[in-house]
Amino acid sequence: MENLCGSYGSHIFSDKVMQTRLPKDIYTSMKHCAREGTALGRDVANVVASAMKEWAMELGATHFCHWFQPLTGITAEKHDSFISPDGNGAAIAEFSGKELVMGEPDASSFPSGGLRATFEARGYTAWDPTSWAFVKDETLYVPTVFFSHTGETLDKKTPLLRSIQALSTSALRILKLFGDTETRTVIPTVGAEQEYFLIDKEDYLARRDLRFCGRTLLGALPPKGQEMDDHYFGAIPSRIKEFMAHLDRACWQLGIPAKTEHNEVAPAQHELAPIFTRANISCDQNQLLMSLMQQIAAEHGFVCLLHEKPFAGVNGSGKHNNWSLSTDRGTNLLDPGATPYENLQFLLFLCAVITAVDEHADLLRISVASPGNDHRLGGNEAPPAIVSMFLGDELTDVLSSFENDSDYLTKARSTLEPGVSALPCILRDTTDRNRTSPFAFTGNKFEFRMLGASQSIADPNIMLNTMVSDVLDRFASVLEQTDDFDNTVHSLIKQTLVEHKRIIFNGDGYTDDWVKEAFMRGLPNFPTTVDCVPYLLKNDNVSLFERHGIYTKSELQARHDVILENYSKTIAIEAKTMLDMVRKEVLPGISAYMNHTAKAVSRTVAVMGEHVCTSQKALLQRLDEAYMQIDQLVNELQRQLQEETTRSENIYEIARIYRDGILPAMTALREKVDAVEPLLPNECLSYPTYDKLLFGIAQ
Numbered sequence: 001m002e003n004l005c006g007s008y009g010s011h012i013f014s015d016k017v018m019q020t021r022l023p024k025d026i027y028t029s030m031k032h033c034a035r036e037g038t039a040l041g042r043d044v045a046n047v048v049a050s051a052m053k054e055w056a057m058e059l060g061a062t063h064f065c066h067w068f069q070p071l072t073g074i075t076a077e078k079h080d081s082f083i084s085p086d087g088n089g090a091a092i093a094e095f096s097g098k099e100l101v102m103g104e105p106d107a108s109s110f111p112s113g114g115l116r117a118t119f120e121a122r123g124y125t126a127w128d129p130t131s132w133a134f135v136k137d138e139t140l141y142v143p144t145v146f147f148s149h150t151g152e153t154l155d156k157k158t159p160l161l162r163s164i165q166a167l168s169t170s171a172l173r174i175l176k177l178f179g180d181t182e183t184r185t186v187i188p189t190v191g192a193e194q195e196y197f198l199i200d201k202e203d204y205l206a207r208r209d210l211r212f213c214g215r216t217l218l219g220a221l222p223p224k225g226q227e228m229d230d231h232y233f234g235a236i237p238s239r240i241k242e243f244m245a246h247l248d249r250a251c252w253q254l255g256i257p258a259k260t261e262h263n264e265v266a267p268a269q270h271e272l273a274p275i276f277t278r279a280n281i282s283c284d285q286n287q288l289l290m291s292l293m294q295q296i297a298a299e300h301g302f303v304c305l306l307h308e309k310p311f312a313g314v315n316g317s318g319k320h321n322n323w324s325l326s327t328d329r330g331t332n333l334l335d336p337g338a339t340p341y342e343n344l345q346f347l348l349f350l351c352a353v354i355t356a357v358d359e360h361a362d363l364l365r366i367s368v369a370s371p372g373n374d375h376r377l378g379g380n381e382a383p384p385a386i387v388s389m390f391l392g393d394e395l396t397d398v399l400s401s402f403e404n405d406s407d408y409l410t411k412a413r414s415t416l417e418p419g420v421s422a423l424p425c426i427l428r429d430t431t432d433r434n435r436t437s438p439f440a441f442t443g444n445k446f447e448f449r450m451l452g453a454s455q456s457i458a459d460p461n462i463m464l465n466t467m468v469s470d471v472l473d474r475f476a477s478v479l480e481q482t483d484d485f486d487n488t489v490h491s492l493i494k495q496t497l498v499e500h501k502r503i504i505f506n507g508d509g510y511t512d513d514w515v516k517e518a519f520m521r522g523l524p525n526f527p528t529t530v531d532c533v534p535y536l537l538k539n540d541n542v543s544l545f546e547r548h549g550i551y552t553k554s555e556l557q558a559r560h561d562v563i564l565e566n567y568s569k570t571i572a573i574e575a576k577t578m579l580d581m582v583r584k585e586v587l588p589g590i591s592a593y594m595n596h597t598a599k600a601v602s603r604t605v606a607v608m609g610e611h612v613c614t615s616q617k618a619l620l621q622r623l624d625e626a627y628m629q630i631d632q633l634v635n636e637l638q639r640q641l642q643e644e645t646t647r648s649e650n651i652y653e654i655a656r657i658y659r660d661g662i663l664p665a666m667t668a669l670r671e672k673v674d675a676v677e678p679l680l681p682n683e684c685l686s687y688p689t690y691d692k693l694l695f696g697i698a699q
């Protein structure tokens with residue numbers, strides 16, 4: 001279908017576009033640089049820039065921008081027009097190689113964890129030719145990396161690219177040992193499934209908590225939540241379908257292979273999964289997808305919520321990071337094939353992941369740490385905050401046979417008979433799925449499920465690539481020294497099992513028993529961001545990143561500081577918003593209803609005498625008590641915000657105060673407000689309640 005596929009990738013400066021628009025020698029130099037990872041010369045850059053500008057202007061672009069991924073976790077862009085006055089009152093359109101390759105935004109207003117002071121403002125963006133430039137909103141977007149005047153990275157993209165390079169180098173060492181001399185690079189592949197909520201824009205605008213914090217800070221559950229399981233995969237309402245179709249078209253134009261869409265578990269919740277691609281492109285595409293979702297939602301009268309926990313009492317939103325390793329010739333190195341037991345190369349790569357995840361569970365937890373995600377991890381909807389790995393029965397049995405030096409009998413796949421002759425028989429997989437594992441092997445890839453919906457996928461992939469690269473290097477060093485290759489591989493597999501099998505857990509990760517068992521196994525459990533972030537600076541972790549050239553110690557320190565600062569600032573904004581809403585909306589609402597009831601009571605009593613209206617009087621009593629308790633909790637939260645959070649200068653201590661003082665004070669306040677909310681008539685509440693937010697979008 002020409003219409004469907006014809007416009008796919010029409011707005012990216014893709015390989016196909018480069019091939020047709022660049023002189024052959026320039027195109028060849030570009031390809032060479034991409035393949036060998038070398039920088040482009042200025043002459044080449046000038047020609048590429050000029051071709052890019054012509055192409056972009058044909059698509060309506062008037063501006064260009066360097067697009068980068070600072071430590072805010074979202075993207076940043078500064079637009080410049082192509083306009084250049086010619087001195088005679090007219091103008092020409094210009095875009096030079098220099099402008100393509102390098103930009104110089106002020107770095108001081110981005111989070112840098114102390115790497116940049118405001119007086120040392122210089123920062124640089126540099127074109128990342130490994131990702132596609134694209135045209136959106138009449139602007140040519142050039143993907144770039146971002147670093148400081150002194151050369152420290154200030155973004156999430158540079159370390160991601162470094163980790164991809166490190167992983168490739170290490171994986172190639174292993175492949176070479178298995179006799180593969182043809183593969184030139186190994187590429188981590190990533191497919192990120194994205195969950196989100198859509199609510200009506202007018203409801204969003206009417207709630208300060210959603211506007212300032214992206215989540216509701218108050219709100220009682222309506223009579224119906226998600227207990228009927230009727231939203232998951234349910235029929236998609238037409239307004240939502242129109243949004244999804246629009247989003248698909250926008251994605252496809254930008255080369256984002258949007259594939260699977262469905263309603264998710266919570267009311268008003270949905271998911272989109274694109275087809276996987278190279279980790280760095282996937283990272284750009286996920287950022288772009290999140291901004292497209294928000295932009296297109298607005299055009300349909302919706303707001304797209306990407307917060308990890310927009311509503312208490314129903315599921316929050318996460319992101320599943322499907323990760324595997326591919327050769328440049330397209331072989332998936334985590335594909336077990338038909339007989340995994342005999343596939344030593346696969347088993348060795350698998351063991352590298354098992355070892356890495358066990359040794360660096362702390363880093364994986366840190367890579368998904370945020371105040372939003374803390375509300376989710378461990379709830380019965382998302383994997384717990386304990387990192388473990390699901391392998392399934394078949395692979396676990398295969399690995400056990402190595403551990404026990406016993407033979408493994410390959411299991412035949414059985415068939416499932418639906419019992420109706422007209423229906424096809426289904427070949428049953430050798431292993432069932434497990435939805436509760438934070439890190440699950442799913443056939444030929446790993447699915448890391450702890451990510452929060454709003455976060456950049458760069459961090460988890462930086463961690464994964466780096467830690468797996470480290471173990472592959474260790475394996476390679478052993479294997480490069482041996483005369484008995486097969487036996488050494490066997491012992492490495494066996495040793496992995498002996499030392500790291502504690503990380504493998506195929507059971508239900510949502511139970512309390514697992515929490516106890518994980519503790520017995522010595523697996524770390526970090527319920528909150530504040531618990532895990534200090535481990536980023538653990539000596540082992542610092543040397544891991546330094547060894548592979550991913551981060552320097554000061555770059556890690558900066559990231560540590562940014563996470564903690566962001567944690568405290570987020571909760572501070574939430575607490576202030578909550579105070580504002582309760583003072584300006586909830587308490588006046590209670591007052592209004594009391595006033596209304598009191599008037600009714602006094603009029604009725606005037607006519608009928610004191611003995612009537614006992615229930616209304618009791619209601620008045622209840623509302624009065626609630627008012628008083630809420631008022632006290634408001635004052636207590638206010639006091640803590642003013643007095644406690646200013647007690648320390650240390651960012652870790654401050655974050656602890658927010659976690660241990662402010663968050664519980666907010667929870668206590670919310671409980672009281674949510675208990676009184678159902679007593680109030682709608683006209684006494686100035687903001688829309690959960691029933692409207694979650695069930696407002698009709699078919």
Ligand code: ADP
Nearest residue numbers: 189190191192273274275276322323324442445
């Ligand atoms: P499921 O979650 O049911 O296993 P899929 O198999 O369709 O669903 O895959 C979910 C996501 O995993 C998709 O984004 C898909 O593109 C991605 N994926 C599939 N194979 C790989 C791979 N080799 N590397 C990375 N991601 C992959």
Ligand code: MG
Nearest residue numbers: 193320322447
């Ligand atoms: Mg999934």
